[in-house]
Amino acid sequence: MPTSLPAGRRVGMEYWLATDTSTNPDSLSAPKARLPLAKPDLWLRLASHGLALGLVVAAVWLARVDFSRAALPLPPELAQTATPPATAAVAVGAAVTPTPTVAPLILEIPAEAPTADGADIIRLADVHTIIPTRPRYEVQKYTVVANDTLFIIAANFNLEPETILWGNPALADNPNTLSIGQELNILPVNGALRVVQPGDTIEKIATAFHGTVEDIVNFPGNNLDPSDPLLVQGQNIIIPGGWRDSIVWQLPVVTRSTVGPSSNSGEPGACSGPFSGPSGTYTFAWPANNHYLSGTDYLPIGHPGVDIAAGMGAPIYASDTGVVVFAGWSYRGYGNLVIIDHGNGWQTAYAHLSQISVACGGSIYQGQVLGLSGSTGNSTGAHLHFEMRSDTYGRVNPWLYLP
Numbered sequence: 001m002p003t004s005l006p007a008g009r010r011v012g013m014e015y016w017l018a019t020d021t022s023t024n025p026d027s028l029s030a031p032k033a034r035l036p037l038a039k040p041d042l043w044l045r046l047a048s049h050g051l052a053l054g055l056v057v058a059a060v061w062l063a064r065v066d067f068s069r070a071a072l073p074l075p076p077e078l079a080q081t082a083t084p085p086a087t088a089a090v091a092v093g094a095a096v097t098p099t100p101t102v103a104p105l106i107l108e109i110p111a112e113a114p115t116a117d118g119a120d121i122i123r124l125a126d127v128h129t130i131i132p133t134r135p136r137y138e139v140q141k142y143t144v145v146a147n148d149t150l151f152i153i154a155a156n157f158n159l160e161p162e163t164i165l166w167g168n169p170a171l172a173d174n175p176n177t178l179s180i181g182q183e184l185n186i187l188p189v190n191g192a193l194r195v196v197q198p199g200d201t202i203e204k205i206a207t208a209f210h211g212t213v214e215d216i217v218n219f220p221g222n223n224l225d226p227s228d229p230l231l232v233q234g235q236n237i238i239i240p241g242g243w244r245d246s247i248v249w250q251l252p253v254v255t256r257s258t259v260g261p262s263s264n265s266g267e268p269g270a271c272s273g274p275f276s277g278p279s280g281t282y283t284f285a286w287p288a289n290n291h292y293l294s295g296t297d298y299l300p301i302g303h304p305g306v307d308i309a310a311g312m313g314a315p316i317y318a319s320d321t322g323v324v325v326f327a328g329w330s331y332r333g334y335g336n337l338v339i340i341d342h343g344n345g346w347q348t349a350y351a352h353l354s355q356i357s358v359a360c361g362g363s364i365y366q367g368q369v370l371g372l373s374g375s376t377g378n379s380t381g382a383h384l385h386f387e388m389r390s391d392t393y394g395r396v397n398p399w400l401y402l403p
Contacts, residue, residue: 136188137221139167139236144182147381149295149307150175157186161299166192166209166244175296175303176333176351176378176385185236188221192242196235211242251349251387251395252332254325256341269328269337271360277323278363280342284319284401285366287350287386288373291402294383304395305349305387310373312354312382318364319348319386319402327360334385335377338370345392351385352376 142153154161164171167187171177185193192209194200202224206213216222217229219240224230231237252267256275288310295307310316318340325347326339334351338358341347354374358364375382388398 137219138188139193139221139238140186140188142184142186144178144180144184144380146180148178148180149380150178150299150303151296153184153186159187160190161296161303162243162301163187163190163192166242168193169195173301174333174378175299178380179378180380187238189219189238189240191238191240192244194237194239196231196233196237198233200231202229202231202237205237205239206242209239209242209244211239215240215242251334251339251347251389252326252330252337254339254341255347256323256325256343258325267326267328267330267332269326269330271325271327273325273361275323275325275341275361277343277361278321278365280320280322280344280346281366282320282344282346283366284348284388284398284403285317286402287317287319287348288314288384290314295381298397298399300397305351305385306398308384308386310382310384312374314373314382315369316350316353316371316373316384318366318368318370319388320346321365322348322363324358324360324362324364324370327356327358330377333378335379336371336374337377340364340370345390347389349385349387349389351387352379352383354382 140157142157144153150161150164154164161175164184164186165173165175167185170182171184187193191211194205194209202213202216205211206216216237216239217224217226219238221238222236252270254270254273256273256277258271258273286308288308290309292309293307294309296303298304298306320340320342322340322342324338325341326337326349328336330337330351334349336351336353336356338350338353338356339347340349350370352374353371354376355372356370357372358370364370373382373384379385386398387395388401389395
C-alpha cells in the first residue's frame, strides 16, 4: 500500500485522510498518518433516526395541548360580528365608515314539562293539525241532485233519515216526493223543525213535537231569551230530539174483488174488477237481479218499502204469483206503478218503472217480467221501489220476507 495518498482519496471502499506529522510541509518522505472516514450509509441512518425521534417528540407535544381553549382568529368576513374593541379616537372631520353587523339567529323552542325521569322533551311545531269541527246551530240549505235519496242526504250530514222528513214539511213525510232541484232544510241536530205560525207558543210546539220547553229555549240556534222567550211569525224553531206524528201514505187500495174504480184510489192506473186468477205461494222472490239497496231503506213511518238497485231498463220480476190490480200512473209520487194481488191476503207493489209490460186483470206468475226499472214519479235516479202489504200485518219490512 503506498505510504502517501492525496487527502480525501478513496482506496477501495474507504476514505482516508492524510495528516502530516512532520514540521516540514514540503517533506515527502516523512511518514503520514491515515484516518479512515465514516461510510456514507451511516450518515443516512443517523439522519433517519433523528427524524423519527423528532416525530415522536412532536406527537407527545400535540397530545398534551388543549386546542379547545385555544383562541383561534376569526376569518375577516366573520370578524365583523365580533364585539367591537374599546372606542378609539377618531380625528375630527374624518369620514367614518360604518361597520356592518350581522344579527345572530336565535331559535327559541318552548320548553316542555319534564318527564317522570327528569328529562325534558322538546317538541317541534306540527303544521299537519286538524282543527276540530265547530258545532253548527243554524238551519242549512241543500239542493237535491241526481241519485239523491233520503238516506244518502241524511248520512252526508250525520243525521237520522227521519230528521230530513221532520225538518221539511214540503215532503209531507213521503221520501218519494224528493225531486232534483228541490231545496231542503238541513237541521244542525237530530230533531224537528217548526216554522212559527200565528197562535204558536213554546209550550204548544213542545207538545206537538214531543220535546221539552227547556230544550227549545236553551238551544243556541233558536236565539231565544230564556227570561222572555218571544216567538216571531215565520221564525224557525228547532226542537232538539223532537219528532212528530207523521202522515202515513197509503198505496192505492185496489183488490181483485174491487168493482169499478176504487173510491180510495181515483188514480189512472187503478183497475176495475172483479178479477179471478191464480193465488200466491206465500213465498217471495227478489223482484230484481240485484239483491241490495241503491237508495232509501225501510222506514215504518215515511218509507214503508225498500229501494232496490236496478239500472235504467233493468227487468223487474213478480215476487209471487197473482193478479194485476194496478198498472199505470200514480199521483202519489210512485210514477209508473204495478200492484199484484196474490189472492191470499198479500199484495206487492213495484214503483218508478220506465215501462209496464202487464195489463189490468192479467194473471202473472212468480219470476215473470212485469216491466222495466226507471225513475218516474218522485225519484232522483233509476231504481225499484218495492213494497209489501198484508191484510193481517199491514205494510211490512220486505227484508223479513225476501230470501
